[in-house]
Amino acid sequence: MESGNSFYELFPDAKNFSQTKMDIFKSAIQLFAKSGYSNTSTNQIAKTAGISEALIFRYFKNKKGILQAIIDPIANNILPDVLREFSREILHRQTANLNQFLNLVVNNRIKFFKANFPVIKIYISEILYDDSIRKQVLNAVPRDVYQDFNDEINYLKQNNAIIQWDNNQIFRFIFSNIFGYLVSHYVVFPNQEWNEKVEVSNLIDFLARGLDPVK
Amino acid sequence: MESGNSFYELFPDAKNFSQTKMDIFKSAIQLFAKSGYSNTSTNQIAKTAGISEALIFRYFKNKKGILQAIIDPIANNILPDVLREFSREILHRQTANLNQFLNLVVNNRIKFFKANFPVIKIYISEILYDDSIRKQVLNAVPRDVYQDFNDEINYLKQNNAIIQWDNNQIFRFIFSNIFGYLVSHYVVFPNQEWNEKVEVSNLIDFLARGLDPVK
Amino acid sequence: MESGNSFYELFPDAKNFSQTKMDIFKSAIQLFAKSGYSNTSTNQIAKTAGISEALIFRYFKNKKGILQAIIDPIANNILPDVLREFSREILHRQTANLNQFLNLVVNNRIKFFKANFPVIKIYISEILYDDSIRKQVLNAVPRDVYQDFNDEINYLKQNNAIIQWDNNQIFRFIFSNIFGYLVSHYVVFPNQEWNEKVEVSNLIDFLARGLDPVK
Amino acid sequence: MESGNSFYELFPDAKNFSQTKMDIFKSAIQLFAKSGYSNTSTNQIAKTAGISEALIFRYFKNKKGILQAIIDPIANNILPDVLREFSREILHRQTANLNQFLNLVVNNRIKFFKANFPVIKIYISEILYDDSIRKQVLNAVPRDVYQDFNDEINYLKQNNAIIQWDNNQIFRFIFSNIFGYLVSHYVVFPNQEWNEKVEVSNLIDFLARGLDPVK
DNA sequence: TATGAATGAGCCTTCATTCAT
DNA sequence: AATGAATGAAGGCTCATTCAT
Structure with missing residues (x-):
C-alpha cells in the first residue's frame, strides 16, 4: 500500500x-x-x-460543518479503504509468516499515522464526546473487509502461524500497540527524541512473540 | 495499596x-x-x-479551578502512588517472576481505570490540548519512583526474567496494552459485551510472552 | 480653633x-x-x-448607607462648624491685619485637611458625580456664617487691609490656593518630599501680596 | 497653539x-x-x-480601553503641548513681562478647560484612585519641556520679573489658581452666574501681584 | 467572490444582599 | 450579635452567525 x-x-x-x-x-x-x-x-x-x-x-454551513468536512471522509472513505487495503495486502501475498505480516502492518500504519497526525488528533478528541462520530467508526468497517480480515487471521491460524485467540482480541493487541507507540511518542512526549528504527523493530518483535502460537 | x-x-x-x-x-x-x-x-x-x-x-476560584481540582490529584497523588506501588510490589516480593508481576499490575490498573473512568476520560481529553497539563504528567513521576522503577526492571533483567530492552519502552509496552484494552472496551465500544476474564488473562499472557527474555 | x-x-x-x-x-x-x-x-x-x-x-442599611454615614456629618455638621469657627476666629480678634488673618486661616485649614485627608478625598470624588451631595455642600453654609464672613471681609476692606474685590472671589482665591497646595502634595504627588514650612510661608506671603490693597 | x-x-x-x-x-x-x-x-x-x-x-479592546482612549491623549499630547506652549510663548516674545505672560497662559487654559470640561472631569476623578494614571501625569511632562520651563522661569528671575521662589512652587501657584477658578465655577457651582471678564482679570492681577518680585 | 459592520445569545464572574441558624 | 450559605441581578466580554454592499 x-x-x-x-x-x-x-x-x-x-x-x-x-x-x-x-x-x-x-x-x-x-x-x-x-x-x-x-x-x-x-x-x-x-x-x-x-x-x-x-x-x-x-x-x-457551520463551524460544525468544517469539523464534519474533516471527519466524515475518514469514517466514510479513508477508514474503509485502509481496512480494505489492509486485508488485500495480506490476502494477495498469501503468506503465513506472522513476522512478515506484522512488519507490513505496523510500518504501514505508522506511516499513515505520522502523515495524518493532525487529523487523527482531531478525530481522537471528537470520538471522546461525540456519539454520532463514535457510531461512524463502527459503521466504517465494511462487512466484506471484516470478513476478509477474519479470513486472513483464520488462515494464519490454520497454518499455525498465530495464536488461537479470539480474532477481535488479536486485532486489538496489534492496534493497541501501534496506537500506544504513536500516542506516547507524538501526543504525550512530542518533544522527546527517540530511536525510531529500534523501537519499531522491537514493537514488531514484541507483537510477534506475544502472538506466536508456540509457547 | x-x-x-x-x-x-x-x-x-x-x-x-x-x-x-x-x-x-x-x-x-x-x-x-x-x-x-x-x-x-x-x-x-x-x-x-x-x-x-x-x-x-x-x-x-474559577471554572478552570474545578478542572484542576479534578485533574491535579491524579498528577500529584494518584500517578506517583501508582508508580510507587508498581515498583514496590516487586521489591517486597523479592521475586523475579514476570508473570506474577504482570498479573498484579494489570488487574490493579484495570480495576482502577474502571472505577474512575469519567475522571480519566477528562484527563485524556485535556492532555491532548493543554500543554501545562501535559507537563504535569511529566513532573508527576517523582525522581525516586523513577529510580525505583528502573532498579526493578534492571533487577528483572539481571535475573534474566525480562527482555533486554530499553526500560522506557518496556514500560510503554505494558502501559499501551493495558490502556489499549481499556480504551477499546470502555471508550470505543462501550456497549459491546465481552469475556473479561479470558481477555485479561490473555492480555497478561501476551505481555509475558512478548517480554520473555527467552527467544 | x-x-x-x-x-x-x-x-x-x-x-x-x-x-x-x-x-x-x-x-x-x-x-x-x-x-x-x-x-x-x-x-x-x-x-x-x-x-x-x-x-x-x-x-x-446599605453599602450606600456607609457612604452616607461618612459624608453626611461633614455636610451637616462639620462644614457648618468649621465655617462658623472660621468667621468667629476673625471676628473675635477684631484684627485688620491681612497677613495675620491669612496665617491663621491657612494653617488652620491645612491642619484640618491633613487630619481628615481620607474622608475629604472620599468627599471630593463623590462631589464630582452625585448631585445630591453637591447640593448638600451649598446648604452646608449657614446663612449667619455667610453673613459673618462677609462682615469680616468688609471690615478688612474698610480698614483698607484687603483689596476691593468681590467677597466671593476673595474667598475663592484663598480657598483655591489652600486646596491647590494640599491636592498637589497629598493627591497628585503623594510620594514626593517637600519643605512644608517654607512652602506654607510662601503660600501665605503669596496670598497676602495678591490680596494687598496697595498696588 | x-x-x-x-x-x-x-x-x-x-x-x-x-x-x-x-x-x-x-x-x-x-x-x-x-x-x-x-x-x-x-x-x-x-x-x-x-x-x-x-x-x-x-x-x-476593553471597557478600560475606552477610558484610556479618552485619557491617554491628554497625558501624551495635550499636557506636553500645553507645557511646551507655556514656555515657548515666553521665549518667542523675548519678554520678561510677567503680566502679559500670565494673561496669555490663563486665558488660554480657561478656554481649553471650558471646551473640554467633561474629559477633564473624567481625568480628575481617575487621578484620585488610579495609580497608573497618576504616573502618566508625571511622565507626561517631557524632559525638554521641563527644562524649557525652568529656563524660562530662571530667565524671568534673572530679569527680576518674578519672585525668587522654587520653580515648582511658582508653577503650582499658577496652576492652583487657574484650576481653582475653574473648579469652583464649573464643578462646585455650575448653575451660578458670574462676571467672567472681571474675575479672570482679577485672577491675573492677583497672580501678578503675588508673584511680583518687588515687595 | 469577498468583506466590514453588526448582533443575539451565551459565558464566566462579581457583588450586594437575604436568610436560617 | 454574628455567621456561613446562598442567590438574583448585573457586568464585561466572546463568539458564531447574518446582512448589506
Whole structure:
C-alpha cells in the first residue's frame, strides 16, 4: 500500500475545493489539531487563512460543518479503504509468516499515522464526546473487509502461524500497540527524541512473540 | 495499596468538601466526562448540582479551578502512588517472576481505570490540548519512583526474567496494552459485551510472552 | 480653633457606635479613600474589619448607607462648624491685619485637611458625580456664617487691609490656593518630599501680596 | 497653539474614527463625565450610542480601553503641548513681562478647560484612585519641556520679573489658581452666574501681584 | 467572490444582599 | 450579635452567525 501521504487521498472531495475553501480547510485542521475544536474560534480560522470571517460561512454551513468536512471522509472513505487495503495486502501475498505480516502492518500504519497526525488528533478528541462520530467508526468497517480480515487471521491460524485467540482480541493487541507507540511518542512526549528504527523493530518483535502460537 | 474503587482514594482532599461543594464537584466530573470541559458551562454545572451559578465561585476560584481540582490529584497523588506501588510490589516480593508481576499490575490498573473512568476520560481529553497539563504528567513521576522503577526492571533483567530492552519502552509496552484494552472496551465500544476474564488473562499472557527474555 | 484632629469631632454620631460598627466604619473610610466607593466591595470591607460580610447589613442599611454615614456629618455638621469657627476666629480678634488673618486661616485649614485627608478625598470624588451631595455642600453654609464672613471681609476692606474685590472671589482665591497646595502634595504627588514650612510661608506671603490693597 | 475649542485638537486620533466608533466614544465621554467610569456600564454606553453592546469590543479592546482612549491623549499630547506652549510663548516674545505672560497662559487654559470640561472631569476623578494614571501625569511632562520651563522661569528671575521662589512652587501657584477658578465655577457651582471678564482679570492681577518680585 | 459592520445569545464572574441558624 | 450559605441581578466580554454592499 502506498500509504496516506497525499492530502487528496485523505480528502478526495478536497480536489474540488477552491483555493479559498482549501485555505479555510487547512487552517481549520491546523488549529483544531493544535487547540481543539471548541477552543478554536472562527475568527482565528479566518485570520490563519487570511480571509474574512464571513467568508467561512459561504464555504461551510457551520463551524460544525468544517469539523464534519474533516471527519466524515475518514469514517466514510479513508477508514474503509485502509481496512480494505489492509486485508488485500495480506490476502494477495498469501503468506503465513506472522513476522512478515506484522512488519507490513505496523510500518504501514505508522506511516499513515505520522502523515495524518493532525487529523487523527482531531478525530481522537471528537470520538471522546461525540456519539454520532463514535457510531461512524463502527459503521466504517465494511462487512466484506471484516470478513476478509477474519479470513486472513483464520488462515494464519490454520497454518499455525498465530495464536488461537479470539480474532477481535488479536486485532486489538496489534492496534493497541501501534496506537500506544504513536500516542506516547507524538501526543504525550512530542518533544522527546527517540530511536525510531529500534523501537519499531522491537514493537514488531514484541507483537510477534506475544502472538506466536508456540509457547 | 488496595487500589481504585473509592472516590476518596482518588480525591483525598474531597473528604473535607461540604455537601454543596461535593455536588458541584461531582456534577462537573459528570458533565466534563460527558461533553468535555469546553462544552460544559458553569450554568449547566449549577443546574445539575441544583444550586445557583454564583455559588460555584464561592467553592472554586474559577471554572478552570474545578478542572484542576479534578485533574491535579491524579498528577500529584494518584500517578506517583501508582508508580510507587508498581515498583514496590516487586521489591517486597523479592521475586523475579514476570508473570506474577504482570498479573498484579494489570488487574490493579484495570480495576482502577474502571472505577474512575469519567475522571480519566477528562484527563485524556485535556492532555491532548493543554500543554501545562501535559507537563504535569511529566513532573508527576517523582525522581525516586523513577529510580525505583528502573532498579526493578534492571533487577528483572539481571535475573534474566525480562527482555533486554530499553526500560522506557518496556514500560510503554505494558502501559499501551493495558490502556489499549481499556480504551477499546470502555471508550470505543462501550456497549459491546465481552469475556473479561479470558481477555485479561490473555492480555497478561501476551505481555509475558512478548517480554520473555527467552527467544 | 482646635482643629479636627479628633475622630469624634468629625463624626459625633460615631460615639454611639459599637466596636463592631466602628470597625466597619473605619475600614470603609480607609478603603473608600484608597480605591473609591465604587471600587470597594462589601467583601473587602468585611475582611478589613475582620467581621462577616452579612454583619455589615445589620449595622448599615446599605453599602450606600456607609457612604452616607461618612459624608453626611461633614455636610451637616462639620462644614457648618468649621465655617462658623472660621468667621468667629476673625471676628473675635477684631484684627485688620491681612497677613495675620491669612496665617491663621491657612494653617488652620491645612491642619484640618491633613487630619481628615481620607474622608475629604472620599468627599471630593463623590462631589464630582452625585448631585445630591453637591447640593448638600451649598446648604452646608449657614446663612449667619455667610453673613459673618462677609462682615469680616468688609471690615478688612474698610480698614483698607484687603483689596476691593468681590467677597466671593476673595474667598475663592484663598480657598483655591489652600486646596491647590494640599491636592498637589497629598493627591497628585503623594510620594514626593517637600519643605512644608517654607512652602506654607510662601503660600501665605503669596496670598497676602495678591490680596494687598496697595498696588 | 490656538488652544482648545476643537474636539480633534483634543483627540487627534479621533479623526480616523468611523461614525460608529465616534458614537461609542462620545457616549462614553458623556456617561463617564456624568456618572463616573465605574458607575457606567458598557450596556449603557451601547444604548446611548444606539448600537449593540458587542460592537463596543470591536472598536475598543476593553471597557478600560475606552477610558484610556479618552485619557491617554491628554497625558501624551495635550499636557506636553500645553507645557511646551507655556514656555515657548515666553521665549518667542523675548519678554520678561510677567503680566502679559500670565494673561496669555490663563486665558488660554480657561478656554481649553471650558471646551473640554467633561474629559477633564473624567481625568480628575481617575487621578484620585488610579495609580497608573497618576504616573502618566508625571511622565507626561517631557524632559525638554521641563527644562524649557525652568529656563524660562530662571530667565524671568534673572530679569527680576518674578519672585525668587522654587520653580515648582511658582508653577503650582499658577496652576492652583487657574484650576481653582475653574473648579469652583464649573464643578462646585455650575448653575451660578458670574462676571467672567472681571474675575479672570482679577485672577491675573492677583497672580501678578503675588508673584511680583518687588515687595 | 469577498468583506466590514453588526448582533443575539451565551459565558464566566462579581457583588450586594437575604436568610436560617 | 454574628455567621456561613446562598442567590438574583448585573457586568464585561466572546463568539458564531447574518446582512448589506
